[in-house]
Amino acid sequence: MLNRRRFLSAFAAAAAFPWLSSAARAQESAHESSTTSLPPALAALKNRRHEATPITSAEREQRFEHARELMGKEGIDAVVMIGGTSLVYFTGIRWWNSERLFVCVIPRKGAPFYVSPAFEEDRAREQIRSAPGGAEARVYTWQEDENPYVLVTRGLNDLGLTSGKIGIEERVTFVFSDGIHKAAPGFEIVSAIPITAGCRAVKSSAELKLMQLANDITLSVYEAAWKSIHPGITNAQVSEWIGAAYGLVGFPGDASCQVDEYSALPHGSIQPQMLKEGSIVLIDDGCNVDGYESDISRTFTIGKPTDKMKQVFDMVHRAQAAALAAAKPGVACGSVDAAARKVIDDAGFGPNYAHFTHRVGHGIGMDGHEWPYLVRGNPQLLQAGMCFSDEPGIYIHGEFGVRLEDDIHITEDGAKLFTPQSPSLEEPFANA
Known part of the structure; x- marks a missing residue:
């Protein structure tokens, strides 16, 4: 970055x-060739990759549960995230954001679901399988001439939600949050910071x-x-x-x-x-x-x-x-x-x-x-x-x-x- x-x-x-x-x-x-001729003190540094222990799938599952506990306290029914740090924190999925909508929706109850461009489905599922709830997660896909935002509403409806509060993660771009707001008039759009920061801060x-x-x-x-x-x-x-x-x-x-x-x-x-x-x-x-x-x-x-x-x-x-x-x-x-x-x-x-x-x-x-x-x-x-x-x-x-x-x-x-x-x-x- x-x-x-x-x-x-x-x-x-x-x-x-x-x-x-x-x-x-x-x-x-x-000095322009510094990457190949570093001074001795710098050139003597050793590779330390073996010292890093990655975050486990079990810990990501615990993060999901913590998020749901906080959603209950805040009265938030679902949290929407695009590619970025919070998505990696909860799911391990790394996604480059473009003008095309790709979101992960974590509901307070039920399995997470995703909205993805249709041509990206295979690439998305490749990572979703390893994410918490990945085996049960639905992926709603949209073609280039379709409105992707209605799929967020459809996913919520399929979970039995027709109204409530949708928390938008703070890095979601305005065009995406505005599109979701217009496609989900029965829901109130609120900040998801109490959930995402509430989990990530500790x-x-x-x-x-x-x-x-x-x-x-x-x-x-x-x-x-x-x-x-x-x-x-x-x-x-x-x-x-x-x-x-x-x-x-x-x-x-x-x-x-x-x-x-x-x-x-x-x-x-x-x-x-x-x-x-x-x-x-x-x-x-x-x-x-x-x-x-x-x-x-x-x-x-x-x-x-x-x-x-x-x-x-x-x-x-x-x-x-x-x-x-x-x-x-x-x-x-x-x-x-x-x-x-x-x-x-x-x-x-x-x-x-x-x-x-x-x-x-x-x-x-x-x-x-x-x-x-x-x-x-x-x-x-x-x-x-x-x-x-x-x-x-x-x-x-x-x-x-x-x-x-x-x-x-x-x-x-x-x-x-x-x-x-x-x-x-x-x-x-x-x-x-």
Whole structure:
């Protein structure tokens, strides 16, 4: 999937470097074969695919039952999903979305059913057979000149439903949800977020193991990249190294690399950047291990940091620790953001979003960003098994920025980091 950082990295890598000297351009050209000539620290990374244990069919069956329990509580009679993360979560089916309607409908009672283009039926059934309820699932097919939306109503009618609430998964496109609404006038269309997020937000032990592996891998790749970085290379080259290193360990991943004044832009810039002695460098993003994401940021310097850089790093480090300490079951999501923000405000980098310009964290799991969010005013209470990024930052426009990001999971008595905090700008992986 093309996320925001992958987009920026690709854009930057494709951009010309008209401001670089001819010598620098020659050096950049010499690095273009990085995927086959990685620096030693990166080339030494080993394939770790064997460490990942996939989610079982039995666990997906449990997810179906949990979804139905939540549907009962919310008064929702069926949930509609198109291709995407939630469909994979519940069924294991991977489907590319086009303008043609393909949906899975999970009813509160009865077997799931599917609506598929007729010419895709064989391909659909191939995956449906392995999904929960696949043996009993009906597949309603439509030809190119037919209205597919009436088949959603027909499937519900065949289950004895002529009215009620249809929950639409949040990534369903408007044209599909509108088509279903028009074809099912006896039903109320509502959001399925209480069901999908209600299931996905709390991770199982199997999910936590995959996320732990994703975080371990990301940190090992980052450390190898840090050992390889030197003045005279570009930020695009660092991103290419990291992408190639993920290929070596056996899982897809990437990273944004932002340098000096561009590190003050939380999601970076497409401008080409050169790393120099004394530069501050921010790398961010992660990898995907059997469908589960990591999201880690590290900020460090090439050589000796300035006193101001060290002061800012110390405040961000304290803010990250404060958020970790505040996160525990029964605490409101917004309180975790407040704990980190107070440290930064008290240090003179406030008020509000003056220099800490974003929330302290987002839910993470099968999507890099998912429900719930650690943001001001969010009253949702934390539960054991929820996972988040913990990523405070201080950004000084035109100078530099510092962000420290590790992922955490909520336990019965607090919160735990998947990866250790970064101790300093000069030794960012000393505790790893």
